[in-house]
Amino acid sequence: MNFKSRILGLLCASLGIATISLAQTPTDGLMMPKGEICIAVVYENSSWGRYWEGTYSRENANIGTFTRQMLMPMVVGGITDKINFIVSLPYVKTAATGGQMAGVEGIQDLGLSLKAQVVDKALGKGKLMGFTNLSFSTPASNYLSDYMPFSLGFGANELGLRAIGQYELDKGPYLRASFAYLHRGTTEAERDFYYNDGAYYTSTMDVPDAIHGQLALGSWFLNKKLRVEASLTTFRCANGDDIRVYNMPQPTNKVDFDRIEGFAQYYFTGGRGFGVIAYYNHMFSGRNMGQFSGFGLGMTYQFKAF
Amino acid sequence: MKKYFYLIITLLSSAFLLNACVEDLPTQYEYTGYEFADLDPNAGQWKLVIHTSNEQVAIPTPPQTGSSELNRELAEAKQKIAAATSAQRESVKYWTNNPLLRWNEIALELATKYNLIPAPNPDGTYPSPDPANPGKYPLFPYSHPPYTSRMLAYLSVAQYDGLIMAWHYKYKFKREAPYQLDPQIKTAYESNNLFSYPSDGAVIAISSREILTAMFPLEKEYLARMAEEHLESLILAGINVSSDVEAGKLIGAEVAKTALARASTDGMRNAQTNKAKSDSIKNAAKERFGWFWENQESPQRPVGLAPLFGKVRPWNIPNVEAVRVGPPPAPGSAEFNKDAEELKRFAANLTPEQRRIANFWNDGLNTYTPPGHWNRFAKEKTVAYRLSPVRTARIFAYMNMAIMDAGISCWDVKYYYHYPRPIQTIPGFKTILGTPNFPAYTSGHSTFSAAAAEVLSYFFPTDAAQFRKWAEEAALSRIYGGIHYRFDAEVGLEQGKNVGSYSVAKAKQDGID
Numbered sequence: 001m002n003f004k005s006r007i008l009g010l011l012c013a014s015l016g017i018a019t020i021s022l023a024q025t026p027t028d029g030l031m032m033p034k035g036e037i038c039i040a041v042v043y044e045n046s047s048w049g050r051y052w053e054g055t056y057s058r059e060n061a062n063i064g065t066f067t068r069q070m071l072m073p074m075v076v077g078g079i080t081d082k083i084n085f086i087v088s089l090p091y092v093k094t095a096a097t098g099g100q101m102a103g104v105e106g107i108q109d110l111g112l113s114l115k116a117q118v119v120d121k122a123l124g125k126g127k128l129m130g131f132t133n134l135s136f137s138t139p140a141s142n143y144l145s146d147y148m149p150f151s152l153g154f155g156a157n158e159l160g161l162r163a164i165g166q167y168e169l170d171k172g173p174y175l176r177a178s179f180a181y182l183h184r185g186t187t188e189a190e191r192d193f194y195y196n197d198g199a200y201y202t203s204t205m206d207v208p209d210a211i212h213g214q215l216a217l218g219s220w221f222l223n224k225k226l227r228v229e230a231s232l233t234t235f236r237c238a239n240g241d242d243i244r245v246y247n248m249p250q251p252t253n254k255v256d257f258d259r260i261e262g263f264a265q266y267y268f269t270g271g272r273g274f275g276v277i278a279y280y281n282h283m284f285s286g287r288n289m290g291q292f293s294g295f296g297l298g299m300t301y302q303f304k305a306f
Numbered sequence: 307m308k309k310y311f312y313l314i315i316t317l318l319s320s321a322f323l324l325n326a327c328v329e330d331l332p333t334q335y336e337y338t339g340y341e342f343a344d345l346d347p348n349a350g351q352w353k354l355v356i357h358t359s360n361e362q363v364a365i366p367t368p369p370q371t372g373s374s375e376l377n378r379e380l381a382e383a384k385q386k387i388a389a390a391t392s393a394q395r396e397s398v399k400y401w402t403n404n405p406l407l408r409w410n411e412i413a414l415e416l417a418t419k420y421n422l423i424p425a426p427n428p429d430g431t432y433p434s435p436d437p438a439n440p441g442k443y444p445l446f447p448y449s450h451p452p453y454t455s456r457m458l459a460y461l462s463v464a465q466y467d468g469l470i471m472a473w474h475y476k477y478k479f480k481r482e483a484p485y486q487l488d489p490q491i492k493t494a495y496e497s498n499n500l501f502s503y504p505s506d507g508a509v510i511a512i513s514s515r516e517i518l519t520a521m522f523p524l525e526k527e528y529l530a531r532m533a534e535e536h537l538e539s540l541i542l543a544g545i546n547v548s549s550d551v552e553a554g555k556l557i558g559a560e561v562a563k564t565a566l567a568r569a570s571t572d573g574m575r576n577a578q579t580n581k582a583k584s585d586s587i588k589n590a591a592k593e594r595f596g597w598f599w600e601n602q603e604s605p606q607r608p609v610g611l612a613p614l615f616g617k618v619r620p621w622n623i624p625n626v627e628a629v630r631v632g633p634p635p636a637p638g639s640a641e642f643n644k645d646a647e648e649l650k651r652f653a654a655n656l657t658p659e660q661r662r663i664a665n666f667w668n669d670g671l672n673t674y675t676p677p678g679h680w681n682r683f684a685k686e687k688t689v690a691y692r693l694s695p696v697r698t699a700r701i702f703a704y705m706n707m708a709i710m711d712a713g714i715s716c717w718d719v720k721y722y723y724h725y726p727r728p729i730q731t732i733p734g735f736k737t738i739l740g741t742p743n744f745p746a747y748t749s750g751h752s753t754f755s756a757a758a759a760e761v762l763s764y765f766f767p768t769d770a771a772q773f774r775k776w777a778e779e780a781a782l783s784r785i786y787g788g789i790h791y792r793f794d795a796e797v798g799l800e801q802g803k804n805v806g807s808y809s810v811a812k813a814k815q816d817g818i819d
Contacts, residue, residue: 058425061604098604100729102653102736102788142658144665147738190665193682195672199415201332201682245443246425247672248740 029129029166029176031117032078038302042277044070046294051149052286054242064098066149066290070108077305086113089140092152101150108152110140119165126169133180135160146189146205148249149290155187155251156207172220180212187251196252197241205251208240218263229263233281243288257286265300275300334411335685339403339495339543342694349696350474352816355463355621355703356564360474363560365553368481368503379547380488387491390542395494398543401536403495404695405507406465407685409514410702412532413461414674414681416522420449423671423743430605434578440523447522451675451750452615452713456574457521458677458702459621459710464517464565466703468509468557469696475553476501485544494543505546506695508554509561511536516562520569572619577612584609591724597637599726599745611744616718621707622808626718629808631801633723634747634793637731645791649728653736653788660786661738667751667783670740676751676780677709680758683776687766700813705761708809712757712802713750719801720745728788739787748798749790752781756802757809764810765819777802 032038047067050057072090079085088111095103112135119130137158139145145155162180184207192203218229240254261281268274277298283291350360357363369375390398401408424433424444433444440446447453481503485493500506515533519526537555540546546554579587592598601607616626623629635641652660669676684705688698725747729735742750759777763770781799784790813819 100602100736100741102738144661146665190662191668191673192666193418193674193679195415195418198333199411199418199674201335204331206331244672245422247422 029131029164029168029174031081031115031131032076032084032302033081034078035304035306036272036302037075037077037305038300040072040074040076040277040298040300042070042072042074042296042298044068044072044294044296046281046292048290048292051290052243052288053245053247055287057291060098060246062099062101063096063149066096067094068292068294069093082117084115086115086135087111094150094152096150104143104147104150104152106143106152107141108139108143109137109158111135111137113160123167125171126167126174129166129168131162131164131166133160133162133164135162144190145187145207145251146191146194148251148253151251154184154207157185159183160212162212172224174216174218174220176214176216176218178212178214182210182212184209189251194250194252195244196250207251208237208254210235210237210255225267227263227265231261231263233257233259233261235259240288249288253288255286255288257283257289257292259283259292272302272304275302334400335407335682335689337402337407337689338399340689340692341496342403342498342500343692344694344697345498345500346473346694346696347477348818349470349694349700350477352470352473352696352700352818353812354467354470355707356568357467357471357561360471363471363557365475365504365556366549368479368549368553371482371487376487376547376549379549380484380491383484383541383544383547384488384490386541387544394538394542397535398494398539401507401539401543403507403543403545404688404693404698405536406469406510406514406695406698406702407688408536409461409465409510409518410458410681410685412514412529413458413518414678416518416525417449417454417457417678418672418674420445420447420522421454421672421675423448423450426605432605432607437523437575445524449522449675450611451669451677451754452577452612452618452717454675455677455706455710455713455754456569456572456618457517458681459706460521460565460569461514461517462699462702462706463621464513464561465510466696466699467564468513468561469506469699471557471561472504472506472509472554473696475504476506479503481550483545484547491544493545495545500694502546502550504553504557505540505550506554507540507546508537508551509558510695511540512555512558513562513565514558516559517565520562520566568619573614573617577615577618579609579613581608584613587613587721588724591722595633595636595723597724597726599724600730601743602727602729602741603743607743610721611742612717613721616714616716616721618714620711620714622812623711623715623805624808626715629715629801629805630722631719631748631797634725634791634797637726641793642731642791645793646728646732648792649732649735649785649788652786656738656786663779663783664739664787667780668739668787669751670742676754677706677713677758679780680705680709680755680762683758683773684762687762687769691766701762701765704765704809704813705758708757708761708806709754711808712753712805715801715805716748716750716753716798717744719748720750723747725794728791735788737788739784739789741789746790747794748801749781749784749794750798751784751790752777752795752798753802753805755780756799757806758802760803760806761809761813764813 049065070090070092074088076086090108092108093105115133143152145151160180160182164178166176168174186204189203194200213234216231236256237254243249259281263279265277280295282293435444435446435448437446483502485491511533515529519529588598725745727741727746755777759773762773781795
């Protein structure tokens with residue numbers, strides 16, 4: 001292991017976390033070396049007072065402010081220096097301040113992901129890195145996806161393939177871009193008839209595929225103890241229907257959003273041991289979903305396991 | 307490096323492939339034309355619902371077998387069949403030889419499409435659909451359960467009377483079907499000895515188009531297109547020639563006219579009241595019983611759903627008083643508290659099976675409503691028992707009359723007792739189903755379902771236990787969902803069964819089931 005990658009490896013890989021019941025999306029440009037394990041617990045609290053019905057933004061006093069809290073344990077580990085695994089299992093709780101609809105809580109989706117570094121080369125005054133990431137998530141409880149907006153998730157398997165590219169200057173600043181295609185399967189409703197631009201005589205609902213793109217600008221500070229980053233995320237479903245006027249959303253909807261995020265990660269010891277992360281994000285445009293703003297706080301602990 | 311690149315390409319393309327493999331989800335009931343268990347040759351004598359004579363609609367005497375006119379029609383049919391496109395052949399398969407079921411399905415789809423509750427205006431008031439200006443938001447109609455029950459009743463009654471007349475003429479004129487007159491014509495369905503003049507399919511196409519266009523005015527073009535396609539399929543299927551179709555169209559148009567004349571004076575136009583009238587109804591209950599229901603939405607809806615639907619003219623019950631149930635227990639009474647406590651228990655600990663039942667029967671906004679749900683059951687049973695079109699129409703007509711009567715009776719009771727919903731009486735109560743915009747007692751689901759089950763049990767006695775179980779489950783689903791007390795559901799079941807028995811008694815007068 002050369003010196004550079006050891007430094008990098010000693011840092012607990014950060015956790016790009018998406019709201020709106022998406023499984024965790026490992027979009028960052030970090031790798032854990034072989035045998036290092038990082039355990040993280042992240043608490044996220046996001047809420048909205050307006051939502052997009054199609055692209056029309058509306059309020060609904062029968063929901064008032066909608067809040068989604070998530071507690072997500074996560075394990076990231078180095079299988080080799082170039083291949084990492086990521087496992088996550090969020091617990092989600094939803095509630096609304098208005099109306100009489102009951103919120104729900106429970107275990108959401110089990111996320112499994114493999115991330116490989118495929119490019120690592122010096123370039124100019126920095127280095128160019130490339131990663132690819134294959135992710136899979138599946139509902140880990142019998143939560144009902146057809147209970148939107150309260151449902152814990154979209155209730156379908158998701159297979160994601162992501163490419164990540166990062167250019168990092170030796171002085172600390174970096175630019176990162178990632179793109180993912182998310183293939184989603186179907187989810188089961190508890191009714192066997194629904195409307196999706198026409199009648200459907202089945203309880204199976206098709207959850208649209210989506211693309212997820214991110215552009216991030218960040219930098220390392222304090223001798224690589226602190227990382228600060230700003231990012232722009234865009235999410236687009238490939239197809240799907242719009243929420244009908246003053247009606248409930250459903251898993252077949254075409255969900256889109258654009259979001260900005262500020263993120264910081266601090267390693268107390270600059271390597272193994274404890275670290276903290278914090279982030280805030282805000283959606284500024286969207287379709288068929290709540291206009292979430294939220295923050296996340298997390299603790300990380302890294303150790304050499306083998 | 308390169309090999310990773312190929313790996314990425316491979317993985318990406320497999321993800322796309324997976325996507326392509328997602329099976330097509332069913333958008334209609336999968337059935338094909340079938341051999342009828344019985345042709346019901348005497349159906350021309352069955353009791354009409356809104357007509358007095360099976361020759362009330364006159365049709366011309368058909369051209370004789372061997373006549374040049376009929377031969378010309380047969381030649382024309384052969385030409386059309388030979389020139390049929392694959393899309394036209396698909397359409398023949400779609401419509402089948404029992405096309406009433408397809409029109410019923412179209413009706414359910416439109417009921418779903420229009421079952422959206424008006425959103426509030428920015429100033430907190432609510433707009434109402436305007437039949438005189440159906441395209442202005444909120445679109446007309448708002449196809450809520452009473453509306454859908456009535457739409458289905460008129461549709462089914464017109465279809466039924468039309469088919470009774472068609473059957474009468476079929477066996478009067480005894481004209482054989484084109485595929486029997488001309489060996490070069492093959493039927494797309496099972497061959498049988500049903501006479502073809504007039505076309506029963508054309509009766510269904512036109513009566514359905516007319517009723518549904520009146521009920522869903524914005525769908526006029528769509529319905530016209532569907533009817534054209536259906537009429538065309540009758541010739542292409544080899545079961546009708548043009549004179550069959552033309553005679554069927556005459557009957558279809560006339561029976562629809564009679565049905566719509568009844569509909570225009572049945573009181574539905576007054577069912578949705580203004581706030582003053584609505585308040586007077588509420589105050590009457592307050593004075594009589596000491597309680598009242600109020601909408602709990604924000605902003606509050608000033609008028610409940612169709613307060614005077616209980617005054618709409620029923621089909622088979624003599625009047626609403628004859629089937630009106632006794633009062634519910636007063637809020638705060640021991641009996642009330644017992645059922646309210648039960649709701650709190652369910653809300654705290656709903657089993658997966660109870661949740662499934664609540665959602666399976668939800669049939670709320672953006673669905674075909676409980677009347678639609680029972681029409682779906684009837685459709686599936688009809689195919690399972692391979693019923694003839696006229697027998698099918700009979701079942702739908704009696705069931706949908708009973709369902710509409712159940713709605714009328716239920717709405718009479720709802721606004722007579724004006725009983726508050728659980729979210730109004732139990733502080734902080736939360737539900738997993740949306741609470742509808744009308745009083746609790748009695749449960750519409752229970753009343754609709756029990757009435758439908760009663761009629762279906764009469765027509766399909768071997769399945770009676772199943773229908774009653776479904777009705778009970780529909781009733782229970784509202785308790786699990788937190789929007790009805792047990793007494794709403796249980797009394798609603800009794801009420802619906804009672805209402806349904808009036809339709810059964812009327813059907814029995816034919817002595818044929």
